[in-house]
Amino acid sequence: MKQYIMEPGADAIRLVDAEVPKLGPKDVKVQLKAASLNYRDFLMRQYAKEAIVPFSDGAGVVVEVGAEVQDFQVGDRVLGLFFPNWIDGEITREIHGVARGGGSVDGMLSEFVLGHEQSFVAVPEHLDFAEAATLPCAGLTAWHALFEHxxxxxxxxxxxxxxxxxxxxxxxxxxxxxxxxxxxxxxxxxxxxxxxxxxxxxxxxxxxxxxxxxxxxxxxxxxxxxxxxxxxxxxxxxxxxxxxxxxxxxxxxxxxxxxxxxxxxxxxxxxxxxxxxIYVGSKAMQHRFHAALEEHSLTPVVDSVFEFEDADSAYVHQKSGKHFGNVVVRGMDA
Ligand SMILES: NC(=O)c1ccc[n+]([C@@H]2O[C@H](COP(=O)([O-])OP(=O)(O)OC[C@H]3O[C@@H](n4cnc5c(N)ncnc54)[C@H](OP(=O)(O)O)[C@@H]3O)[C@@H](O)[C@H]2O)c1
Structure with a gap:
């Protein structure tokens, strides 16, 4: 599969061929449809000590499920949680240590993303993939900052x-x-x-x-x-x-x-x-946030959408400070 990597000190992210990881019994395999860029991705670019798959945020379609998966089936629209292990309650050192796109867990800027089913949630029905891709970090952080403390x-x-x-x-x-x-x-x-x-x-x-x-x-x-x-x-x-x-x-x-x-x-x-x-939020918060989006028919503001092959231009655009809301990259076959 095609996958971006960000190498320490490199001027740009690089598209490479990578092996699709083996699907575990509790894993889902998601074909990326859209990924969203956050300021945090610039921080990772600055501070990452090893090559990482960038972008914490993305949404896509489930294309394969492990034998023991219960929550999802093929065809479901899902987005990945920023903290794959923060399900509910208070954040802990262990939860904090595992974050998507930060080295500990591959980011979303990949043709396919695999992970435990608990680390995904359903996309709110009224949103398209580009809009949904903005929810895990930017959206949930704002929700948490206003209503979850x-x-x-x-x-x-x-x-x-x-x-x-x-x-x-x-x-x-x-x-x-x-x-x-x-x-x-x-x-x-x-x-x-x-x-x-x-x-x-x-x-x-x-x-x-x-x-x-x-x-x-x-x-x-x-x-x-x-x-x-x-x-x-x-x-x-x-x-x-x-x-x-x-x-x-x-x-x-x-x-x-x-x-x-x-x-x-x-x-x-x-x-x-x-x-x-405020550090992003838990899966339980994500669910409450989605309920609020649905109740108020709120649609995230997508500033611009870049093609997968042109993902590095998303960084250039956001760095210029011209953006308003969220900058998104389309999935490879989206
Ligand atoms: N703790 C967490 O969980 C968490 C989660 C998400 C983000 N963050 C952090 O929150 C910050 C925003 O992230 P983001 O992804 O939303 O960034 P972003 O989309 O890149 O937003 C940057 C915008 O902030 C505004 N800005 C810059 N300097 C400012 C200043 N001195 N005073 C007021 N506004 C200023 C500018 O708006 P104008 O163009 O309108 O001037 C700029 O366009 C970053 O520092 C990021 O690391 C933290």
Missing amino acids: ARPAKKGDTILIQGTGGVSIFALQLAVAFGLKTIVLSSSDEKLARVKEMGATHTINYRDTPDWDQEVWELTGKRGVDLVVEVGGAGTFERSMKSVKYHGVISLIGVLTGTAAEVNPFMIVGKSLQVFG
């Missing part, structure tokens, strides 16, 4: 969303569907016009307004937002603490501006904040 967002809350990438646009869609008010940051007025059309309450261009926390403060009547979907990381965390209300929530997700900074953690104490580290 101890202080979930509730109707009427105001949420601060940073940027217009995969996670953030999912957060906006979910927030609008669940009756939350939103303040969306972007470097582009054109993208801010699009988020307004999608139902964003307020928008701020963070390039034109580098002190955006002050604007958030004014927009919320000097109260602050209830929850921040924090994807910026080191460079935005301090402003997020300033933007959130007393006893508010920061869902800490990303590292777009890096991981290390001089941050005064005392504001967490001073404002009695709760900071939740």
Whole structure:
């Protein structure tokens, strides 16, 4: 079969011929129809120490099942879980150590993907493969950040969303569907016009307004937002603490501006904040997320779809920062 590999330090991913792994009794064999690119795939490109099959996210059709498989049959439409072993409950060191597209488990950018049946879930019926491919990492992370921790967002809350990438646009869609008010940051007025059309309450261009926390403060009547979907990381965390209300929530997700900074953690104490580290999510969360998508007829925003043979262009496009939502690669025979 055809499969991409990413080698440490290489400028581009490489298409190779690989053997199809042997099907175990509990395994399903999935023909990839679409895979979705995440910022995390750039991190893997930077930090992977050995060759890996890239892309944590993808969806396809079951073409073969092992003798003991119970949940799926040939022809089912499925997507792969980011954490194949995180079924329910809290994340553990063992669960964290096994993630798709990170070296421990092959990623999805392959003609066929094999794995234990527990590591797949059904594609929501109203979605096509490109849309479904965006759900395991970008989609589930946004869902978790809003609704799956101890202080979930509730109707009427105001949420601060940073940027217009995969996670953030999912957060906006979910927030609008669940009756939350939103303040969306972007470097582009054109993208801010699009988020307004999608139902964003307020928008701020963070390039034109580098002190955006002050604007958030004014927009919320000097109260602050209830929850921040924090994807910026080191460079935005301090402003997020300033933007959130007393006893508010920061869902800490990303590292777009890096991981290390001089941050005064005392504001967490001073404002009695709760900071939740969000790491994608479990299979149980994925099911609840899909139920919400179905109930609200939500369709993920696919920015662009690249052909399988041209998968490296997906990285080039996402790196340019021009994308809005999710960048997808079609499966080989899709
Ligand atoms: N913890 C987890 O489980 C988890 C899961 C998924 C993603 N992540 C992390 O979350 C982050 C976002 O991932 P993604 O895949 O959604 O990325 P992405 O699609 O590449 O989105 C990047 C977007 O973020 C915005 N951005 C960049 N710098 C910003 C800044 N200083 N302030 C505000 N917005 C900024 C830009 O939006 P504009 O073009 O509108 O300016 C950019 O287009 C990454 O750091 C990723 O590693 C973590």
